[in-house]
Amino acid sequence: MSDSEFSDKNILHSWHINAAPWIRAIGEGDIASRKLVTNGAIVDAVLQRQPATVLDIGCGEGWLARVLAERGLEVWGIDAVPELIEAAQHRAGPQEHYHLLSYEALAAGELRRRFDLLVCNFSLLGGESVEGVFAAAQNLLNPGGHLVVQTPHPMVACGDADYRDGWRPGSWAGFSEDFSEPAPWYFRTMESWLRLVRGSGLRLEEKKEPLHPETGKSASLILVATLPL
Template identity: 50%
Template sequence: MEDSHFEDAIVHSWHKNVNAWTSAVRGAEIRSRVTVTNAAIVNAVVAKAPKRVLDLGCGEGWLVRALTDLGLSAVGVDVVPALIEKAAASGGDFRVMSYQAFAGGAWSQTLDCVVCNFSLLGKDIVADVLAALPSILSPQGHCIIQTLHPAYSDETYCDGWRQGSWAGFSDEFTEPAPWYFRTLSSWIAMFSDCGLQLKEMLEPLNTETGKPASVIFVLAPATYA
């Protein structure tokens, strides 16, 4: 099956699950987020003291609101108009923008931080997005990515598409999105290819399972590293 089919299926899934996702996030139904990963990404961003932050793939907007409450200037973009409507209705600066548009230069303002919080699920489009970052990050800027830890997968440890699942979520969810699994070495090689250098790698621990709840990559433009 073509990569483009999987990429399209990701976007289609999010169009289908706007209400279910918004309810789950705002109703604190996703335990790992409540206990570990939400605080982990907020702390990682705040630690870099950015003045202007972009949440790329912002969903219903919780992270933008959290950062704004802490005094940061934050903007969120997402490809799904209904998610942006949900986000804007609760206050904040939100805009509809696809990853293709972003990679093609639709965003031109200089940023101190670009955050991708569990929002890089695809294959080629992820590299396209990351390659666009060095030109818009400030000299001391960072990209901070939180994603599933490679230890999460019980399948063979190699790059490839994986079937999505809403296991553990409410029955409101439907048509789970596929996602592209990368080994740690593949992530790091892609960063280098895109003009970014890995500065830190954090592994927030789920104390209930004793396993990493996620991995957080803190990147800087290689030119300034």
């Protein structure tokens, strides 16, 4: 498949196929960088803003929403993969609310609710769908609310490829043989991410680059943007 044939639909197709092994991998803590760095980094970034209500966009099986709910937050989670939402609902506490909803439906205004904070934890992998999430942020946030995004750091994730926006083939390297048909993803440069923030009507509040304690390289990029009062 050539780059021109990649699309957001390929990503969703892959996640439908790999939902079950993903749930097992998260439950068993198979992703070392998450345990060492990125899980704690995203939880801290959210809690520092002291929100009362949070929307977890691309919540998957719900691990982040559960952690935030345990800290007293009211959390909604959305995902477009039924098996992931069912897994999240199965373990949901009273302050967790999960809904099957695509990014396109979110951008179209089907979730008629506002939140203190939106969080996207390694869940913005597509092209047009990601642009839609940023465009919808103003209508999903309370005034003064925040959008918190954690994504692979562009300078590290670029690898040996050209440093420019575009579709890249996916890989399950380092995962079990249960995974198949890796999802493609849309690579964005640092400037491209910042352009998305500016175009959304939000103001960039903070840019963080958590370091992996073993490699010394950036484990991720965290962007925190604010909807002005």
